[in-house]
Amino acid sequence: MSIITLEDVTFSYPNGFTAVENLSLSFAAGESVALVGQNGAGKTSTAKLMNGLLRPSSGRVLVKDVDTASSTTAQVSRSVGYVFQNPDDQIFHNDVYGEIEFGPKTLGMTGSELEETVYAAAEIAGIAGDLDENPYNLPFSTRKFVAIASTIAMNCDAFILDEPTAGQDLAGMKTIARIMQSLQARGKTVITITHDMQFVVDNFERVVVMANKRVIADASARDVFWNDAVLEEAMLTQPHLSDLARSLGLPGSVLDLDEFTSAYLDTDREGTYA
Numbered sequence: 001m002s003i004i005t006l007e008d009v010t011f012s013y014p015n016g017f018t019a020v021e022n023l024s025l026s027f028a029a030g031e032s033v034a035l036v037g038q039n040g041a042g043k044t045s046t047a048k049l050m051n052g053l054l055r056p057s058s059g060r061v062l063v064k065d066v067d068t069a070s071s072t073t074a075q076v077s078r079s080v081g082y083v084f085q086n087p088d089d090q091i092f093h094n095d096v097y098g099e100i101e102f103g104p105k106t107l108g109m110t111g112s113e114l115e116e117t118v119y120a121a122a123e124i125a126g127i128a129g130d131l132d133e134n135p136y137n138l139p140f141s142t143r144k145f146v147a148i149a150s151t152i153a154m155n156c157d158a159f160i161l162d163e164p165t166a167g168q169d170l171a172g173m174k175t176i177a178r179i180m181q182s183l184q185a186r187g188k189t190v191i192t193i194t195h196d197m198q199f200v201v202d203n204f205e206r207v208v209v210m211a212n213k214r215v216i217a218d219a220s221a222r223d224v225f226w227n228d229a230v231l232e233e234a235m236l237t238q239p240h241l242s243d244l245a246r247s248l249g250l251p252g253s254v255l256d257l258d259e260f261t262s263a264y265l266d267t268d269r270e271g272t273y274a
């Protein structure tokens with residue numbers, strides 16, 4: 001079942017600037033998808049179209065088969081949660097608990113159900129120990145997890161994470177990967193915008209590439225990162241191991257360490273590097 005469908009969507013901002021053109025995409029329940037592309041390609045605009053913050057200038061965006069043009073932003077965002085690129089655009093409470101509680105509370109949740117929802121969301125986002133903190137006393141990277149937790153608490157069908165990897169260290173990256181897996185295991189659709197290509201290779205089967213307002217590829221990580229025309233048009237670089245494998249002339253289309261090692265050893269056995 002498709003949770004979000006974009007049908008030939010074009011969107012122009014009020015100043016007349018067209019940010020996305022003729023987008024057609026579909027995201028199924030339980031899918032985890034990376035959305036990548038150069039700065040200004042139109043990724044954030046696409047995300048905002050998918051959760052009703054923006055409406056298409058032409059074409060249609062369907063969320064669970066309902067046209068967002070005939071729904072309020074509040075209705076759409078109950079199904080599609082969007083975690084802003086900058087958590088400071090999202091956070092407005094002076095304690096983490098209150099921030100996470102706000103969304104489900106506005107949906108009418110109360111009492112122990114509300115409390116359990118807050119704790120569960122904080123647990124998934126790895127910030128259960130920070131519930132009494134003022135978000136602005138926490139580092140930027142942790143504030144991102146506060147924003148993620150407050151969106152998780154809405155129990156949407158789909159979540160869009162806008163550059164969650166920016167500003168994260170290795171531990172933070174692992175937490176994001178774990179959050180995405182946890183959401184997917186609950187049958188949620190997760191769409192993640194990121195500039196970290198190794199993170200993409202390590203975590204996603206499906207990769208949507210945008211360049212110059214359009215989708216130029218919607219394929220597996222291997223097909224994207226070994227397609228020179230796509231990489232060039234989207235100004236993307238190969239992940240480091242793929243790049244190294246290419247420089248060494250290793251066979252196949254290497255993506256990860258296991259593949260690199262086996263390609264290297266195979267080549268070595270043939271005597272190329274002996």
Ligand SMILES: Nc1ncnc2c1ncn2[C@@H]1O[C@H](COP(=O)(O)OP(=O)(O)OP(=O)(O)O)[C@@H](O)[C@H]1O
Nearest residue numbers: 013015017019037038039040041042043044045046
């Ligand atoms: N409110 C706005 N009014 C006019 N133009 C805008 C507005 N917001 C974004 N844009 C323009 O739309 C284009 C697409 O922006 P968008 O943020 O969707 O790209 P992006 O792929 O998410 O980029 P980044 O990776 O830098 O976040 C950019 O050229 C941007 O300057």
